[in-house]
Amino acid sequence: MTTLMDHLDELEKNHNEEEPKEIGMVISRKEPTHLAFNFRVDDDVDVEVGELVEVPSEKGAIVGKVSEIKIHNEYLSNPKFLDNELLSEIPVHYRFNIKRGRLRLAKVKILGIVTGGNNFIPPCLPPEPGAQVYKATEEVLSASLGIVPNGLYLGNMWVNNMKITLDAMTLLMHHIIVLGATGTGKSHFCQVLTEEFLDRHIPVLIIDPHGEYSSLAKPNTKMMKELSKIGLRPEGYKVMEYAPPKLIRENEKKIPLTIKLTDLDPEALAEICNMTDVQTDLLYLAFKRMLKERGEEATLDDLHLAVDKIAHEYKFLPATTLAIMRRLAVLEELGILGEGFSPQDMIKPATATIINLSGDMEERARRVLVATVLKKIFEARKREEIPPLLVIVDEGHRFAPQDEETYSKKILRLIAREGRKFKIGLCIASQRVVGLDKDIFSQCGTKVIFKLDCTTDLNFIQPLLESTSKEELQRLPLLPRGVAVISSICLRFPVLMKVRVRKSGG
Numbered sequence: 166m167t168t169l170m171d172h173l174d175e176l177e178k179n180h181n182e183e184e185p186k187e188i189g190m191v192i193s194r195k196e197p198t199h200l201a202f203n204f205r206v207d208d209d210v211d212v213e214v215g216e217l218v219e220v221p222s223e224k225g226a227i228v229g230k231v232s233e234i235k236i237h238n239e240y241l242s243n244p245k246f247l248d249n250e251l252l253s254e255i256p257v258h259y260r261f262n263i264k265r266g267r268l269r270l271a272k273v274k275i276l277g278i279v280t281g282g283n284n285f286i287p288p289c290l291p292p293e294p295g296a297q298v299y300k301a302t303e304e305v306l307s308a309s310l311g312i313v314p315n316g317l318y319l320g321n322m323w324v325n326n327m328k329i330t331l332d333a334m335t336l337l338m339h340h341i342i343v344l345g346a347t348g349t350g351k352s353h354f355c356q357v358l359t360e361e362f363l364d365r366h367i368p369v370l371i372i373d374p375h376g377e378y379s380s381l382a383k384p385n386t387k388m389m390k391e392l393s394k395i396g397l398r399p400e401g402y403k404v405m406e407y408a409p410p411k412l413i414r415e416n417e418k419k420i421p422l423t424i425k426l427t428d429l430d431p432e433a434l435a436e437i438c439n440m441t442d443v444q445t446d447l448l449y450l451a452f453k454r455m456l457k458e459r460g461e462e463a464t465l466d467d468l469h470l471a472v473d474k475i476a477h478e479y480k481f482l483p484a485t486t487l488a489i490m491r492r493l494a495v496l497e498e499l500g501i502l503g504e505g506f507s508p509q510d511m512i513k514p515a516t517a518t519i520i521n522l523s524g525d526m527e528e529r530a531r532r533v534l535v536a537t538v539l540k541k542i543f544e545a546r547k548r549e550e551i552p553p554l555l556v557i558v559d560e561g562h563r564f565a566p567q568d569e570e571t572y573s574k575k576i577l578r579l580i581a582r583e584g585r586k587f588k589i590g591l592c593i594a595s596q597r598v599v600g601l602d603k604d605i606f607s608q609c610g611t612k613v614i615f616k617l618d619c620t621t622d623l624n625f626i627q628p629l630l631e632s633t634s635k636e637e638l639q640r641l642p643l644l645p646r647g648v649a650v651i652s653s654i655c656l657r658f659p660v661l662m663k664v665r666v667r668k669s670g671g
């Protein structure tokens with residue numbers, strides 16, 4: 166039972182939480198400007214680099230980010246003091262409180278000013294020397310970052326611990342890229358993102374090359390405590406899992422995923438069969454003839470017949486025809502051609518549709534299968550036959566490699582470029598920073614970058630993260646698992662985010 170004292174304690178705690186915490190005073194050893202200032206950090210307060218602070222002014226709260234902290238000690242920088250110290254046998258801290266000579270100076274980069282009504286304006290005013298500096302309150306933080314209430318809850322700011330909640334539709338329409346070394350938390354982030362979209366009834370289609378997303382169906386009961394600390398509960402989601410028929414084992418409840426021959430583009434067909442230019446020409450003409458004569462119901466047999474006819478009409482060499490026939494036979498062996506699928510059956514509100522591609526399968530076939538599914542989904546969305554959705558492509562470099570022209574890359578570029586118009590969002594995750602198509606990267610309005618320690622990757626990423634500060638980039642190689650720099654069209658400036666625990670899984 167709660168007593169009155171408990172209640173008063175709680176009230177006092179809440180009251181204290183709302184009060185801005187004083188942490189220092191603006192000094193003018195180097196004059197404050199509208200862009201930067203220094204402050205002396207009070208004794209016994211903790212301030213970290215990256216932390217957001219505020220200083221009251223006549224226009225509103227000047228908000229800035231701590232970019233550097235220096236500690237000076239007048240005793241320990243005094244040569245006489247140090248000489249005496251060396252001569253003495255007893256360590257200095259036993260004889261004397263050297264902390265009395267300690268001075269901590271924090272350098273702050275000003276981000277802007279939160280004026281009345283929670284408007285945020287660019288920096289235009291220096292703080293007064295002597296003014297008190299406070300830890301930024303949640304209200305000032307959300308106003309300056311542009312956090313929306315009821316947005317997708319993806320994690321907390323690493324230093325100020327405030328919840329990062331972003332607008333679902335803005336995120337969806339401007340695409341997301343998730344990068345980082347292996348094991349740093351990319352797939353975990355994609356799963357958190359999926360949970361948040363599903364909570365808003367927005368369907369999510371997941372290309373899952375490692376088969377790690379099916380745990381979305383189970384509530385994460387192992388993390389009850391951690392979840393309740395952030396006001397969440399374990400939850401399982403509606404999941405439909407598809408896989409190519411040859412990769413489904415007995416007793417598995419996956420839905421067989423096949424594509425109809427007529428859903429394939431001749432370009433995709435040529436890629437899957439690894440054809441030469443001449444073979445591709447013959448196939449292209451034959452495919453067109455097949456569609457003309459047999460329409461949507463055409464089968465591989467019809468294609469064989471069309472290849473024969475076209476070879477004869479256009480006098481292709483018999484060796485070319487034979488090679489095509491052989492490759493079409495290999496295609497049949499792959500087992501991905503069949504009745505096809507219906508986008509309306511595949512995409513349902515509040516449901517995660519997983520395309521599980523784990524297992525032994527030729528990479529070319531995997532790519533073409535993904536591209537054909539995505540193209541059909543994109544076209545269905547254009548005709549508004551399915552609701553707006555998010556498409557997650559894990560291990561994105563396999564489908565959109567930088568140094569190879571694949572059909573899957575063409576389709577992913579198309580969605581990245583045009584998805585916005587039709588409310589189909591893309592989230593691409595990859596550990597291969599340099600190996601992922603740059604065009605797709607540049608189309609993504611939200612970039613989530615986990616730990617990266619390879620110099621080539623860091624050099625590559627620096628110019629692409631134009632608004633991210635140097636300090637944040639320098640910290641990339643040192644980030645722990647689950648912490649990322651997030652730079653987004655939904656946020657006014659990039660911050661370090663600790664991704665939240667999952668509600669599903671376990």
Ligand SMILES: Nc1ncnc2c1ncn2[C@@H]1O[C@H](COP(=O)(O)OP(=O)(O)OP(=O)(O)O)[C@@H](O)[C@H]1O
Nearest residue numbers: 346347348349350351352353596646647664665666
């Ligand atoms: N924010 C987090 N909170 C708790 N656990 C996490 C978090 N992020 C990642 N993990 C755990 O760390 C492990 C690795 O994460 P994950 O599989 O997401 O890494 P990844 O970057 O996708 O790796 P890979 O490149 O190998 O695919 C998983 O067991 C995951 O549950």
Ligand SMILES: [Mg+2]
Nearest residue numbers: 351352353559
């Ligand atoms: Mg992963």
